Amino acid sequence: MSERVKKIYANMDEEVDMIVIANHIDPHLDQAFFYITGYETGLFESSYAFLYPDGECEAVVSKLEETSARKGNIPIEVPENRQEYEDILRRKLKGAKRIGLHFFGLNHSRFKSIESYSSGSEFVDCTKALNKARAVKDKEELKRIRQACAISSKVAGSIPDLLHEGVKEYEVAAEMEYRMRRLGADCISFPTISSFGKNTAEPHYTAGSDALKRNEFALFDYGSTYKRYVSDITRTFFFGKASQEEREMYETVLEAQQIGFDSIEAGKRMCDPHNEVAKFIDKTRFKGRFIHGLGHGIGLSVHESFVGFMPHLEEPMEPGMVITVEPGVYIPGHGGVRIEDDVLIKKDGVDILTDAGKEFMEL
Template identity: 45%
Template sequence: MKARVKSIYRHLKKPVDAIVLSNSTEPHIDMSFFYATGLTDGLFEGCTAWLFPDGRCEIVTSALEEEAAKKSGLPLHIFRNRDERIAAMRRLLKGLRRIGINASEITQKAYAELTKLAPKARFSDVSDAVMKTRLVKDEAEIELIRTACGIASRSFEQTLPFIKSGRTESEVAAELVYTMQKNGATGPAFRTIVGAGPNSAEPHYTAGPREIRQGDLIVIDFGALFKMYHSDVTRTVVVGDASPEQREMYDTVRRAQDAAMEKLRPGIKGKSVDAAARKLIDATKYKGRFIHGLGHSIGLATHDGGGLNSVSDIVLRPSMVFTNEPGVYVSGFGGVRIEDDVLITKGGPEILSTASRDLIRVG
């Protein structure tokens, strides 16, 4: 993991003697801890990763996580109680005058503890350097994301026959999550969305007791977690034959996604990719119905730090992975969203999520 640590240091605006990535209790876990250590198992509550300019990384870990931590091959400082944890941190802090913290993730309590242990040190926020480093995936990360995308795509296709009138949204979500884990997922990447009928017009709906009915549009937003790496895919299906209005809405979103896909190339700014999809939708009767950003980086988190939206100045580079997910939402009628995970390459976009992007008839 030395290359990852050195990359973070290369992105720093000001030099530091060490960077401390601190975990508190779930959900306050800094996924950059796992990025720097290369660990893909364990929770590591109350643990810290210590990164040094020469690329070294050391872990202060609880005895609870010792077996998982050993898999990193990194130097370990094992504690069994609070006093031992504090003593280990004091040893590592000795002589440090400039310390970097990931201010986007550290809790106030953890930060206060560090400042108390090193009262003469100067602390600086290195979250921008961490984010910029994590945006560009290495080969190991790309393969894990590719696997997560494959599991999600295959599981969705296997779940399609289950979706029919009379099933509830929650039943469909449960079947899809079960199928993903049966196909090798560590778990779902996030809470699965199954929004049927008018519920499909709510972008971050989850899955409830509503029964699926003939004629419903159903937005299904799902992802597989594989060794801590995420996929994030959305497909919209229709129960029975699509009405002309449903098909027009779907075709509009599909064309918008295709327009954005053409822009997902090295050297293009994130806001230009968003504009390609937004311009197409706003030229139709659905103007103003695309109410969110086009996409986000994906990796150790579902929303992994960077976004594709109207103000994004991120310049695309090879080995970045973003979602491309335009949508149209009409309250009381329904919505359509199509989302794929896309790897930026020198030759153009590579779509990692392989499920069909056509409007699929179910039920």
């Protein structure tokens, strides 16, 4: 993990004596902790990682994950009790005049704890440096993301077999999640969006008990997690016979996605692919019905908001970034279409990591 630590320090605008990454309590875990330590399993609640300018890293963990932590390659300390835990933290922070903290991953109570363990230290926000480091994936990260994408892609090919009149949204979601686990996923990357009919017009719908009926869209947005790294994919099908408008919705979104792919180029602004896709959709009969950004970063989190194809992000695309491309068209009260794939930006183009078919299918 030394290279990751060095990369963070290289991105710092201010000098610090150390950087402290404080993991909190589920569900407020800080993914930066796992980026630094590389731990593949466990919550590591209330654990700390200490990063030093020479690239070294140490961790303080509890007995609950001691076995997993000892499989890693960084030195650890495992306190026997609360008093020893506090003593270790005070010892490690002692003498540090300037300490970098991941402000984005801290709540107020955790910050006050760190402040109490230090000896009048000045605190510097290292969020920007962490984000820059995490934005460009290294070989190990890409290996894990590729595996998560392969699992999700394989499940996509089996979705049509799960669809029949009367099946409920949650039943399809449960079967998809089961299949991801059977294929080697550690868990799902977020609650599966399984939606039928008019529910497909709500991008962040939660799978409910609606039953599938003839002549409506069925949309599935889901992902798997492999060694903490995630995938995110969406496929939309039509159950029955589609109208001309419904077919046109799908073909518009599919063409929009290709325009998005073609607009991705290292060095250009991250907002450019979104702008090109939005411009295209607004020239069709579905003007104004593309209601979200084109894509977000993925990695340890399913929404790594510091990168993405969003209208407000003007920073340049860089080789090694992994971002979703997910145009959509939504008509409230009727239905929606979204097609989503995960892509790796390269020096000479783009690598589509989710390879499931996406031709228009009437089932």
